Amino acid sequence: AKGLISLDVEYIDGTKIESKANKYTFVWKRTVEKNRAKLQEQIRTLLLQVDDVIAQDNAAKTEGVEFTAALLDEISEELNKSLESAPEPKTKEEKQAVRTKKN
Numbered sequence: 001a002k003g004l005i006s007l008d009v010e011y012i013d014g015t016k017i018e019s020k021a022n023k024y025t026f027v028w029k030r031t032v033e034k035n036r037a038k039l040q041e042q043i044r045t046l047l048l049q050v051d052d053v054i055a056q057d058n059a060a061k062t063e064g065v066e067f068t069a070a071l072l073d074e075i076s077e078e079l080n081k082s083l084e085s086a087p088e089p090k091t092k093e094e095k096q097a098v099r100t101k102k103n
Helices: 029-062 069-085 092-102
Strands: none
16 A cells, blocks of 8 residues: 555544435444445455556656657657658648648
8 A cells, every 4th residue: 555545534424425315215323334344345445456556657657768869860760761651642631641740
């Protein structure tokens, strides 16, 4: 666990979060106590997954490609070769697409 989310503080105040919540719906205390351990384990599993995804996102942001002059020259040569080997554009839209790629 990365510690981004914790379960140190919990509140059981009878809040209803369901689509059919009205004054005639309620949850028995015994049912909540019986299913509490199972729900806590599901919550912990979900929070671990959230922590992992956040860590992966942060790692992906920090990993970067260092662009050197040689690398940029190589990339531009590859692009120029691919543009030269492409067939001649026939329609106006194709010609416009080639112009935008060259610029």
